[in-house]
Amino acid sequence: MVYYVDNAVGPRIRLSAQRVRGAFRLSVDELSGQRLYSCIQCGMCSSGCPMAEEMDILPSAIMRLCQLGLEEEVLNCKTIWICASCFMCTTRCPKGIDIAAVMDALRQKALAAGVDHFGPDQIPPEQAAEVPQPGLVGVYRKLAT
Amino acid sequence: MGSVAYYPGCTLKDRSLQLDQSARATAEKLGAELVEVQPWTCCGAVPPSSQERVMNLVAPVRILKRTRDAGETILVTLCDFCYNVLKRANYRMRKDAVLCTRVNAYLKEDEPLRDYEPPPSASSAEYRGEVRVLHYLEYLRDEIGYAALAERVERPLQGLRIAPYYGCVMLRPKKEIELDDPENPRIMEDFLLALSAEPVAYPYRNECCGSFLSVSSSDSSARLCHEILASAQKHGAQALMVSCPLCHYNLEARQDEIAKAFPGFEKIPVFYFTQLLGVALGVDASALGFERHRVDCRPVLAQKDFVA
Numbered sequence: 547m548v549y550y551v552d553n554a555v556g557p558r559i560r561l562s563a564q565r566v567r568g569a570f571r572l573s574v575d576e577l578s579g580q581r582l583y584s585c586i587q588c589g590m591c592s593s594g595c596p597m598a599e600e601m602d603i604l605p606s607a608i609m610r611l612c613q614l615g616l617e618e619e620v621l622n623c624k625t626i627w628i629c630a631s632c633f634m635c636t637t638r639c640p641k642g643i644d645i646a647a648v649m650d651a652l653r654q655k656a657l658a659a660g661v662d663h664f665g666p667d668q669i670p671p672e673q674a675a676e677v678p679q680p681g682l683v684g685v686y687r688k689l690a691t
Numbered sequence: 692m693g694s695v696a697y698y699p700g701c702t703l704k705d706r707s708l709q710l711d712q713s714a715r716a717t718a719e720k721l722g723a724e725l726v727e728v729q730p731w732t733c734c735g736a737v738p739p740s741s742q743e744r745v746m747n748l749v750a751p752v753r754i755l756k757r758t759r760d761a762g763e764t765i766l767v768t769l770c771d772f773c774y775n776v777l778k779r780a781n782y783r784m785r786k787d788a789v790l791c792t793r794v795n796a797y798l799k800e801d802e803p804l805r806d807y808e809p810p811p812s813a814s815s816a817e818y819r820g821e822v823r824v825l826h827y828l829e830y831l832r833d834e835i836g837y838a839a840l841a842e843r844v845e846r847p848l849q850g851l852r853i854a855p856y857y858g859c860v861m862l863r864p865k866k867e868i869e870l871d872d873p874e875n876p877r878i879m880e881d882f883l884l885a886l887s888a889e890p891v892a893y894p895y896r897n898e899c900c901g902s903f904l905s906v907s908s909s910d911s912s913a914r915l916c917h918e919i920l921a922s923a924q925k926h927g928a929q930a931l932m933v934s935c936p937l938c939h940y941n942l943e944a945r946q947d948e949i950a951k952a953f954p955g956f957e958k959i960p961v962f963y964f965t966q967l968l969g970v971a972l973g974v975d976a977s978a979l980g981f982e983r984h985r986v987d988c989r990p991v992l993a994q995k996d997f998v999a
Contacts, residue, residue: 577741577742577743578741579742596899596915600908628904628908630859631740633859633863637873647740650740654744663907664906664907676706676940676944677906677940678936678939679701679706680736680770680772680903681937681940682906684736684903684906687737688737689907
């Protein structure tokens with residue numbers, strides 16, 4: 547059976563048993579070292595996230611989409627590229643899930659497609675000369691192939 | 692006290708030189724010389740979160756192994772990112788035997804390529820997380836003790852209202868870092884109290900400054916930093932105090948951009964904790980690197996006659 551969810555807030559999402567049972571969720575589990583099914587959708591991560599107001603899909607929703615095997619929707623979102631890796635979500639999760647690690651795993655999967663989400667042409671040279679190294683390493687490691 | 696093994700990291704040697712300078716000056720005053728573990732290489736700056744990224748652990752473990760080979764049991768570091776990477780690399784090496792073997796195998800291949808020969812006294816055994824990684828603040832709190840530190844203060848910072856800003860990577864993730872309670876930390880407030888300064892309580896002290904987003908999503912970082920700075924100001928702070936070089940850059944060096952995006956914002960100086968420590972211990976202001984700041988922090992000190 548295939549169900550269409552007509553969501554007034556977002557795009558139509560196609561759920562199916564095939565997608566739910568597919569390889570995506572398990573691959574995210576393995577890559578992140580976390581168990582996505584542990585997530586009880588409490589929303590603590592989303593409420594603590596400093597970038598939540600700018601995200602198209604909230605962290606707790608990302609967890610849910612991953613649980614449902616919705617790879618395309620997750621890997622095409624804006625959220626994972628504006629996550630600051632601040633670990634507030636990980637600290638507050640009552641189930642002990644390292645959500646920041648899940649975000650990192652999703653970035654890694656998305657980057658495997660070979661598309662950069664950041665390039666040297668996007669930094670003003672003055673900033674590149676001044677910003678401390680972790681700033682540069684952070685963007686290149688997490689946002690570029 | 693003697694000397695203690697120290698890992699400065701890349702940032703402290705150029706872009707955040709004042710943090711290294713002021714730390715060394717304070718350590719000397721306290722009789723605990725910070726001695727760099729030579730030769731050292733970059734720690735990698737960003738810890739790998741993904742289970743597949745084993746190669747990213749080679750850089751930090753190389754440093755830790757060299758520290759152990761040099762016969763040291765403690766490694767002090769200042770840069771919050773270095774601290775986070777080294778501590779988390781150590782954690783994984785201790786917990787995961789398979790990973791430990793793999794990283795050591797990579798290092799074994801790597802060492803001859805770098806003309807690195809372990810000293811004859813070094814153990815040939817695998818590095819398994821024997822070295823303790825301490826943040827300099829942690830070293831001050833746990834090895835020297837804040838009470839002992841308070842006794843060495845020559846210039847108590849009485850009446851100086853400082854808002855401590857923790858950032859993220861110094862405290863989180865809790866399980867791997869265990870420096871302090873990430874939701875309600877005290878290490879910076881207690882440090883300020885030891886110096887007789889007045890720590891300002893405000894709600895944004897451990898909210899992210901944006902980290903590397905100041906490069907890729909700079910408006911977002913400006914928004915986050917504005918919230919932090921404005922909150923500190925609202926609660927009566929004369930200045931902020933940080934440990935992390937990237938936080939310092941986001942909160943201080945970018946105040947022009949923040950002022951542009953948020954009209955009405957008034958600039959506020961941001962100290963490194965080591966600079967405040969230096970002033971309190973009687974280190975000459977010229978050795979503390981104040982000239983490298985965009986927002987001059989000397990007027991706040993001069994107000995209270997703290998500047999030598």
